[in-house]
Amino acid sequence: MSNLKDFFGKKVKVINLGIPSFADDLKRQNVEVIHTDWRPPAGGNKKIQALLDKVETWQNKVNAAKGAK
Amino acid sequence: MVVSHLVKKQTYFDSVTLMLIGSQVKKLDGIENAVVGMCTDYNIDSLKRLDMYHPDFDSLTPNDLIIAIKGSDEKTAKAAIAEVETRLTSKKKSSESAQLVPTNQEAAAKQLADANMVLISVPGEYAAREARIALNAGRHAMLFSDNVSIEEELELKTLGTEKGLLVMGPDCGTAIINGVPLAFSNAVRSGNIGLVAASGTGLQEVTSTIHRLGCGITQAIGVGGRDLSEKIGGKMTIMATKALIEDPETKVIVLVSKPPAESVLKNLMSEIKNANKPVVIYFIGADPKLIEAQGFTAAKNLEDAAVQACKLSTGKSYEPEFSDAKIDEMSKKIKLPTGNLRGLYSGGTLCDEAQRILRTSLPEIYSNTPVKGCKDMKDVYKSEGNCIIDLGDDVFTRGKAHPMIDPDNRAQRMIQEISDKSVNMILFDVVLGYGSHTDMAGEMVEAINKGKKASGNNPVMAACICGTQDDMQGYSNQAAKLEDAGVIVFPTNVAMVKFAQKCLERK
Secondary structure, eight states, X not given: OOOHHHHTTXXXXXXXXXXXXXXXXXXXXXXXXXXXXXXXXXGGOHHHHXXXXXXXXXXXXXXXXXXXX | OEEEEEEETTOOOOHHHHHHHHHHHHTSTTEEEEEEEESOHHHHHHHHHTTOOOGGGTTOOTTSEEEEEEESSHHHHHHHHXXXXXXXXXXXXXXXXXXXXXXXXXXXXXHSTTOOEEEEOSOHHHHHHHHHHHHHTTOEEEEOOOXXXXXXXXXXXXXXXXXXXXXEOSSOOEEEETTEEEESOOOOOEEEEEEEESOHHHHHHHHHHHHHTTOOEEEEEEOOTTTTSTTTTTHHHHHHHHHHHHOTTOOEEEEEESXXXXXXXXXXXXXXXXXXXXXXXXXXXXXXXXXXXXXXXXXXXXXXHHHHHHHHHHSSOOOOSSOHHHHHHHHHTOXXXXXXXXXXXXXXXXXXXXXXXXXXXXXXXXXXXXXXXXXEOSOTTSOOSSEEEXXXXXXXXXXXXXXXXXXXXXXXXXXXXXXXXXXXXEEEEEEOSTTSOTTHHHHHHHHHHHHHHHHOOOOEEEEEEESOTTSTTOHHHHHHHHHHTTOEEESSHHHHHHHHHHHHHHO
């Protein structure tokens, strides 16, 4: 576990998902930010989204196990 | 009246952008209604309710955009649709750079590989998923989104505390992390006061007041309104407060929240009891003795939390910007006729604070978000008696942007309240800063002038400005606009409400 206090003082770099003006405000302050043209995953189909999430969780577990070897 | 529509398949815009455009187009001549939104269940229900539904919408998905306009004739409605398209095109162009715009978090992380914070304002049903992705990749998360279940919040905060990562929210509107204001935050100088708050406007009010008093902050960490509930157990408040205790730059800590669940309060106190620095606590409505008994400083209200923190951070003496004597003098100039008071708030915590102070001065107060001792409004759209209303509450923001962003709802309500002959005084807040409207004072003044002209009524108008001179709107610029329109301006909500109290006592 990392400690939150170690994050204090570090440069904040932001991924913005959703309202574009939040990214615009950060850009105006010269904060490094990347705005995403976000849209609902899997075309908004919840069932497909849940399946894709399961596959990704499984993939992460496999990758973690490979890394542990 | 005719209804025209246009469907743009696989065209996604965030709800705030769409609601603002819908609101602007609704004001055009000959337009009765405009629904500009993604094909969500809520928007489909609204279209049916407004008699604007068309079978073309049957097979659409949440990735498809609907523009539906009810106008005086087809030509007018079609022209309004064209206007929406023009506005959308300009929004799209302004948000796109030459660089390829990523469409999801993973793609964004490839372009900004060392990103360490994800600001999430997507629809609530997708927000937890994005926060989970952020945390698993080692990034802190701020969830501006609401409508995230408490079970999901618990899961995310458990993961966050395991990894030492912030989960600010859900429904967290304000944070200033390492000097970077996120979402609705004010331009506040750096200093040595660290804050943790389960209230967005509470955090804005305290940080702005600290700035105006001449002090500054290290961190302002929002945790979301449910963090200190029994279910969440104050996970983020405890983690953030402990980090501030260990932070050498932070000399004083301020905690702001609604009263925590009893078991959570006990645990929080035990976790922070060995703090080697002063802790100022404002648990709204809680007994100060509970806090003082633990050796912490209890604040009486948001303004007092800022004053106490400044005192402890410098060892010097600080007083509220408007003293009680000054407020008393100001109230002597007012001859308040018999009538009703109305409060039109955009900030929920400020609305709550006003009710708590005024409930001792008024026999009955009605609100859409009543505190103990106040009553539920029968009809939230029509005030009766003394009413203090939170226009940022869900009931007013479904399908409409928050009143700090879009002044339209509150401007209409302002005109409505001024036109009510029984009203003798109107209180309202003007919240400045990032995320907020660029000229809220100007918008409110326009509504006040319209209301006064149409009705001939002239109630006492008072406003508090939550913000700083460094905010893009500029405190003094906004104050001057209000004062020119005859509005009495206060630097804090507490000062404004005390003024109202004095006027009522003198009546």
